Amino acid sequence: MNFAVKNPGYSNLRMKIELSDGTRTYNLTGGWAAVPTSWTDLQINLDALSPAVNKKKTTIAIWLNQAAVGYGELLVDEIKATNVASGSAPTLTAGGVDHATGDADTNYTFSVSYTDADNEKPFAIELVLDGVVHAMTASDAGDTTYTDGKAYAYTTKLPLGVHSYYFHTTDTTRDAVSSVLQTGPAVSGTLLADDFEDGNADGWTPTSGTWTVLSGKYAGQAGSGNSFSMAGDAAWTDYTLQAAVSVTNNSGGNKDAGLLFRYADSNNYCVLYLKNNDRTGRKLELVKSIGGVKTTLGYANPSVAADTFYAYKIVASGANISVYQNGVLQFAVTDSSLASGRIGARVYANTKAFFDNVSVTR
Numbered sequence: 001m002n003f004a005v006k007n008p009g010y011s012n013l014r015m016k017i018e019l020s021d022g023t024r025t026y027n028l029t030g031g032w033a034a035v036p037t038s039w040t041d042l043q044i045n046l047d048a049l050s051p052a053v054n055k056k057k058t059t060i061a062i063w064l065n066q067a068a069v070g071y072g073e074l075l076v077d078e079i080k081a082t083n084v085a086s087g088s089a090p091t092l093t094a095g096g097v098d099h100a101t102g103d104a105d106t107n108y109t110f111s112v113s114y115t116d117a118d119n120e121k122p123f124a125i126e127l128v129l130d131g132v133v134h135a136m137t138a139s140d141a142g143d144t145t146y147t148d149g150k151a152y153a154y155t156t157k158l159p160l161g162v163h164s165y166y167f168h169t170t171d172t173t174r175d176a177v178s179s180v181l182q183t184g185p186a187v188s189g190t191l192l193a194d195d196f197e198d199g200n201a202d203g204w205t206p207t208s209g210t211w212t213v214l215s216g217k218y219a220g221q222a223g224s225g226n227s228f229s230m231a232g233d234a235a236w237t238d239y240t241l242q243a244a245v246s247v248t249n250n251s252g253g254n255k256d257a258g259l260l261f262r263y264a265d266s267n268n269y270c271v272l273y274l275k276n277n278d279r280t281g282r283k284l285e286l287v288k289s290i291g292g293v294k295t296t297l298g299y300a301n302p303s304v305a306a307d308t309f310y311a312y313k314i315v316a317s318g319a320n321i322s323v324y325q326n327g328v329l330q331f332a333v334t335d336s337s338l339a340s341g342r343i344g345a346r347v348y349a350n351t352k353a354f355f356d357n358v359s360v361t362r
Contacts, residue, residue: 004077007035012067021054087118089174120171192360222347230344249306254349262341300330
């Protein structure tokens with residue numbers, strides 16, 4: 001153990017450093033010791049302690065005392081543990097995780113192989129996951145040969161998001177070694193999933209128009225203007241909205257439907273228009289409404305045939321928005337006007353449309 005200490009100028013200043021492993025306490029300074037008036041690195045060999053100290057469970061206490069009554073201060077710059085180098089440093093290989101993707105219910109097993117040419121066992125094998133240290137366990141506790149590689153593992157569930165990790169170890173006779181930082185796994189979660197096969201649209205709130213479940217599909221019939229039906233949570237930020245949509249050729253309808261996302265209120269939202277009667281090259285048009293003022297962000301002109309289901313996907317990640325039809329990227333835009341909001345279905349001007357297999361994932 002190394003302690004950098006200094007007496008900033010107080011007379012009669014003394015210190016005592018104690019270390020405990022939960023079983024016994026060791027006086028590392030041999031009682032009260034004078035504190036140097038210049039920065040001094042105190043080095044204490046823990047291997048010389050008797051009985052042998054359990055280094056995995058140590059706690060340190062630093063006591064301050066003055067021979068005469070008065071105020072005093074002790075400066076400590078850093079406390080660190082170092083090894084006296086000998087032999088060869090161990091290596092960590094074949095480090096990884098068994099699932100690159102999954103959800104919050106997936107068990108993720110991280111594994112790595114420890115090899116030491118001097119056949120020295122590790123002090124510890126650690127997984128540093130998102131900056132948090134986790135102790136790994138040996139896959140075969142009876143394996144005491146470290147020259148040919150010994151496997152260690154750690155299994156856990158993970159929250160939503162993209163994670164990062166690396167492995168860390170030492171054999172106590174060389175400096176600690178770490179593997180390279182790796183990205184993953186990517187943990188996604190299903191925020192909403194509705195195929196309407198249960199015959200209801202629980203969780204959906206129409207704003208106007210006529211909305212009902214017909215033959216396992218969510219049918220919307222617009223009034224004279226926009227008719228929305230909303231679902232989800234206003235706090236949702238980055239997510240992927242997917243839905244199958246069929247814009248019908250109903251008599252008197254404007255053949256104009258759509259999908260809403262990042263919906264805050266009736267004046268602030270994003271919407272992907274789906275129009276099978278468009279003649280301007282904008283059968284898919286992404287529009288934002290801010291304070292009721294609508295601005296086109298992007299558009300494309302794939303086939304949107306009447307009475308035909310197409311699979312649409314909208315990926316909203318920060319300011320980046322990507323739009324897909326049947327798995328093909330149609331366009332991608334950047335806009336940071338809206339960061340969160342609900343999702344919804346849209347029909348316009350007497351249009352009738354069907355919506356199915358709606359999902360929102362992270």
